[in-house]
Amino acid sequence: MNKERKLIIAGNWKMNKTVAEALDLVRGLKIELANIKEVDMVVCPPYTALSEVSKAVLDSNLRLGAQNMSENSVGAFTGEIAATMLKEFSVRYVILGHSERRQYQKESNELISKKAQAVHAASLKPIVCVGETLAEREAGQMQAVLETQVRGSLAGLTREQMCETVVAYEPVWAIGTGKTATTAQAQEAHAFIRSLLVKLFDEATARRVRIQYGGSVKPSNARELMSQPDVDGALVGGAALEVRSFADIIKNSI
Numbered sequence: 001m002n003k004e005r006k007l008i009i010a011g012n013w014k015m016n017k018t019v020a021e022a023l024d025l026v027r028g029l030k031i032e033l034a035n036i037k038e039v040d041m042v043v044c045p046p047y048t049a050l051s052e053v054s055k056a057v058l059d060s061n062l063r064l065g066a067q068n069m070s071e072n073s074v075g076a077f078t079g080e081i082a083a084t085m086l087k088e089f090s091v092r093y094v095i096l097g098h099s100e101r102r103q104y105q106k107e108s109n110e111l112i113s114k115k116a117q118a119v120h121a122a123s124l125k126p127i128v129c130v131g132e133t134l135a136e137r138e139a140g141q142m143q144a145v146l147e148t149q150v151r152g153s154l155a156g157l158t159r160e161q162m163c164e165t166v167v168a169y170e171p172v173w174a175i176g177t178g179k180t181a182t183t184a185q186a187q188e189a190h191a192f193i194r195s196l197l198v199k200l201f202d203e204a205t206a207r208r209v210r211i212q213y214g215g216s217v218k219p220s221n222a223r224e225l226m227s228q229p230d231v232d233g234a235l236v237g238g239a240a241l242e243v244r245s246f247a248d249i250i251k252n253s254i
Contacts, residue, residue, distance in 0.1 A: 005210050007226060008166055008233035009250050010042035010065055010127060011240025012095060012214075022049035026056045028243030036061060038254045039233070042093050043240070047081060054089040065093035065127070068101060071114035073121075083122030094119050095235070097129045097153055099172045109152025116154065120161045127166040127235065128153050129214065130193070134173035143192055150196045159201050163208045167193060168235040174215030176237060183224050186213050190230035219248035226253040 017025065022045045033041060044065035045053050054064050070080035086094065096119065097112035112128065119126040130149040132142045150167070157165065169189050171181050181189070190211045197206035213225055214235030225231055234253070239245040 003232065004207065005232045006040055007038065007253055008040040008042065008210050008212060009236065009253060010044060010093065010095070010212070010233070011236050011246050012044050012067060012098070013046060013240060014067070014100075014237060015046060016241055017045060017049060019049050019052050022046075022053050023056055025241070025243060026053055026062065029062060029247060030057070030060045032243055032247035033061065033250060036250060036254070039250055041250060044093070044095055050086070050089040050091065054091070058090070063092045064090055065095060066091050067095050067098070069094045069096070069115060069119060071111065071118045073118065083118055083124060086124065087122060091124065093125045093127055093166070095127045095129065095168075097149075099129060099131055099170055099175060102129075103172075109149055109155075112153040113155040113157075116165065117156055117161075120157070120164070125164050125166065127168050127212070129168045129170050129235070131170040131172050131215075137171070137173060142189065146189065146193060147196055150193060151200065154200065159205045162197070162201050162205050166210050166212060166233075167197075168212040168214045169193060170214035170235060176216070178216055180216045180218075180221055181213070183221075183228055186215075186225055186231055187228040190228065190232075194230050217249060219245055219252050222249045222252040 042063045042065045044067050066086050070082055073082050096115045101107045116126045132145040136145045174180050193211055194206050197209055210232035212233040212235045213231050217234040217236050218239055
């Protein structure tokens with residue numbers, strides 16, 4: 001698939017996998033995906049597995065991501081993880097503002113923007129998540145919700161930093177539900193997000209930013225989703241926990 005922007009497909013393992021299970025998964029992915037060069041491929045295990053997984057992917061085309069990070073660099077923040085700690089394990093990407101953290105940890109757009117700035121300050125790359133709930137979509141508020149989240153979560157970033165930021169559109173109603181936005185719905189939301197980036201930054205910056213789709217991505221729908229002009233990859237949840245399904249999503253995308 002000849003796209004203007006290189007696809008980026010990341011697996012968000014959430015709170016799954018012991019260290020041994022994580023290593024099994026990564027070893028399988030290394031074999032299955034050894035020859036893939038057309039896609040940036042990222043695995044995001046829980047913190048406890050970062051050390052061992054970082055060693056396992058060292059000689060591969062897989063990149064390592066973390067599922068969250070503190071906006072603070074050091075100090076009395078019990079239970080938090082700083083950018084310098086992630087960098088020790090060769091982490092390249094950090095997921096920020098996932099809908100589960102917005103919902104359960106009450107993360108605000110303002111906090112997410114501080115985290116995004118901290119990620120860039122450490123020369124890492126944020127994957128900033130945005131998306132509407134079913135109630136918001138049914139009330140016709142999708143665009144208003146996305147505009148508020150995009151403006152708030154990306155506030156304070158420079159054009160250069162924005163070009164190194166990945167945006168993940170995750171319709172909350174399609175996460176872990178088996179429901180998937182139609183390709184038309186996904187493209188509409190992605191195109192709207194890109195139009196916001198034109199307003200907030202400029203046309204050239206907006207064209208460079210990669211926007212992932214995250215909402216029950218499966219091998220069977222990957223090709224159609226990735227063929228949309230403004231869909232530049234996927235943030236994969238459940239299907240990233242098995243070698244076959246994650247590898248097939250990537251293979252079906254190119």
